[in-house]
Amino acid sequence: MNRATLKNNTFQTINLPELTRVPTMITEDEKKYLYWLARDHVSGDGAVVEIGTWYGCSAGYLGAGLRDSGKNIPFHCFDRFELQGIEIRKARQQGFTVQDSQEGEDILPMAQNHLTPIYPIKLKKTYAADIRWEGGLVELLHLDAPKRWSDILHVMETFLPFLIPQKSILVLQDFGMPRAYALPLIFGALSDYFELINIPSEYSTMAVFLYNPVSPEKLNSQKLNIDDWSSEYAQKIWDQIGVCYTNSSQKSFFNFGLALYFYRNGHKELAIKIAQENKPLLFPEKAILLEKRLSTALWRAAFK
């Protein structure tokens, strides 16, 4: 896949195939983008891998894209497949009857039932920190689970040797989501390996990178521990990667992530200043998604 392909946003005109509805955390634009990538752009030089599958919605559209491309490309999904309370509430909000669902329930069988009729996908129940990979080259890596810097690093160390320079593509969900601030910080710091190519939609927090290694030495895990960074370094990395946002409301939402990071790392005044500078433009509907203890504390401190 090349830059021009990835920047071409014709995916928005795609008619998605009809798949059985399952609870999901992805948007219509994200479904279309994943389907379009898998159907029209994955060549088969490597496998497709997803981390963060839940009930299988995104995997379903990736699988349908591979199916409709007529190519027989291996597709592997990793997830802890362990239902959380917040996920039960989310599924309920989407109109699914989940009375019998329990926290901690193994939902791999449900994902498997959804995906089996679509495409032969290998599902693996594992924590991100324990993922091992022996499946050869990887052409498309879709990350929708790891948000902690240490998990992200483990995943990148595991898959980096199997990525194809100038070809493998990394799709990060939640990149623009404030509470997932570790993603822009780490991928900003990894700009020697990953080139941010596209923010395909203003109705999504997804970002698309091309593996374009400039200096592919071993990843330096010490340098990637975001909890040890100086505020100046974090700000520099954030500003560099943040130029991808030209839409001011997306940008202010994104910048709230830096405020959260600073708040968590003890730079409270700086955090409050950034939150105040960015509040007027926050997407109102997305501000609701910030309801989490840390965000609420920052929100109160900045806007009391």
Ligand SMILES: C[S@@+](CC[C@H](N)C(=O)[O-])C[C@H]1O[C@@H](n2cnc3c(N)ncnc32)[C@H](O)[C@@H]1O
């Ligand atoms: C946002 S949901 C994925 C949504 C899904 N891609 C969709 O299409 O709706 C995140 C998923 O990541 C998984 N997850 C989160 N943290 C994880 C971890 N540390 N290890 C393994 N799986 C994890 C959760 O079990 C959950 O299924």
